[in-house]
Amino acid sequence: MIKVGLIGLGFMGRGHLDVYLRLEEEGFPVKLVAICDIDTTKFQNKFLPGNLDVGNQKYDFSRYRLYSNYDEMLEKEQLDYVDIALPTYLHADATIKALNKGMHVLCEKPMAMNPRECQAMIEAAEKNNRKLMIGHCLRFWPAYEYLKEVVEEEKFGKVLGGYFFRGGTTPKWSYENWLLRKEKSGGALLDQHIHDIDTINWLFGMPEAVSTVGRNVIEGSGYDIVSTHYFYKDGKVITAEDDWVLNGDFGFDMRFRVNFEKGNIVYEKGVLKVNPNDGESFTPELSTDNGYYREIKYFASAVLNDTPIEVATPVSSMETIIIAMAEMESADNCGKHVTLSKP
Numbered sequence: 001m002i003k004v005g006l007i008g009l010g011f012m013g014r015g016h017l018d019v020y021l022r023l024e025e026e027g028f029p030v031k032l033v034a035i036c037d038i039d040t041t042k043f044q045n046k047f048l049p050g051n052l053d054v055g056n057q058k059y060d061f062s063r064y065r066l067y068s069n070y071d072e073m074l075e076k077e078q079l080d081y082v083d084i085a086l087p088t089y090l091h092a093d094a095t096i097k098a099l100n101k102g103m104h105v106l107c108e109k110p111m112a113m114n115p116r117e118c119q120a121m122i123e124a125a126e127k128n129n130r131k132l133m134i135g136h137c138l139r140f141w142p143a144y145e146y147l148k149e150v151v152e153e154e155k156f157g158k159v160l161g162g163y164f165f166r167g168g169t170t171p172k173w174s175y176e177n178w179l180l181r182k183e184k185s186g187g188a189l190l191d192q193h194i195h196d197i198d199t200i201n202w203l204f205g206m207p208e209a210v211s212t213v214g215r216n217v218i219e220g221s222g223y224d225i226v227s228t229h230y231f232y233k234d235g236k237v238i239t240a241e242d243d244w245v246l247n248g249d250f251g252f253d254m255r256f257r258v259n260f261e262k263g264n265i266v267y268e269k270g271v272l273k274v275n276p277n278d279g280e281s282f283t284p285e286l287s288t289d290n291g292y293y294r295e296i297k298y299f300a301s302a303v304l305n306d307t308p309i310e311v312a313t314p315v316s317s318m319e320t321i322i323i324a325m326a327e328m329e330s331a332d333n334c335g336k337h338v339t340l341s342k343p
């Protein structure tokens, strides 16, 4: 049985808590034993709604040892790993402290605020010989996994182009409104668009260059709307857009459309459709489990069986941050091409 501590019980932390409850119910040998949140009203089941329906509304917190300070939790608890769902500006600090205490770490995306912090996290994992994985849940999301397989195996030949989008209601639920403070979250570009940056990095590798146009709408929040072109040697046309000021009844949406030499794949409104150029369209049979469940189970299994983290390696997650920084630089310079080099 592996013992886990969860740090951060906001919108995403609750999503993770639900996964641990489910894994326990299923008899998977993982047990959440401790939870830390600076805002102890969370332990009285006082939550604000997020943009996706990920968490339950009521929990029995008497089952866990509770903390309001993560240094204290890391000092007192003997844990196999910690699951970090803190605001982004705290990812590097909490991750490095836990690794230095000899615990493995699963940390939410984005990895950190900049590549320097990512590098320090990687070095701490290496120095302590501990596993580190960033919660890039789309790498575990069945529709995106299917796309990855088609790209890798060239089932419809080479990729000609692709479009990725996510966006929706402005996130107004966060602790002290950190999500809408550029210096704490990096804005929609680093917080939300990062999912598509990471997907593009995972599918196609780092681009040669990027060009981004961005727009700030909410004072102090960084880029709230972004649109990026990713340039690759083979000329495929890749674009990603994000917008977190789509209010009213919009809700939340994530979608993609990838065009191959011999067909295309479209994901919209939660449905994946494959359109071969010379055959009938079809909707593949996919796992009904979401990416959060699959990601946490993957990490817990890696700790349990001491197997390597291969799906979302820390270096690849750092590359995603490097791409995001290049996009920010481009947006700050009216869409100028910014070239990239591997770390």
Ligand SMILES: NC(=O)c1ccc[n+]([C@@H]2O[C@H](COP(=O)([O-])OP(=O)(O)OC[C@H]3O[C@@H](n4cnc5c(N)ncnc54)[C@H](O)[C@@H]3O)[C@@H](O)[C@H]2O)c1
Pocket: 007, 008, 009, 010, 011, 012, 013, 036, 037, 038, 039, 042, 068, 069, 070, 085, 086, 087, 088, 090, 108, 109, 110, 135, 137, 173, 174, 175, 191
């Ligand atoms: N993978 C995804 O799809 C996804 C979706 C949403 C958020 N996230 C990520 O999850 C992380 C958390 O985001 P969120 O939306 O849950 O934010 P949130 O503000 O709802 O939750 C953060 C929690 O951390 C707590 N906290 C803040 N400072 C703390 C400290 N010093 N010590 C202990 N607890 C502290 C807050 O009280 C809050 O409960 C971010 O990195 C975000 O990017 C990922």
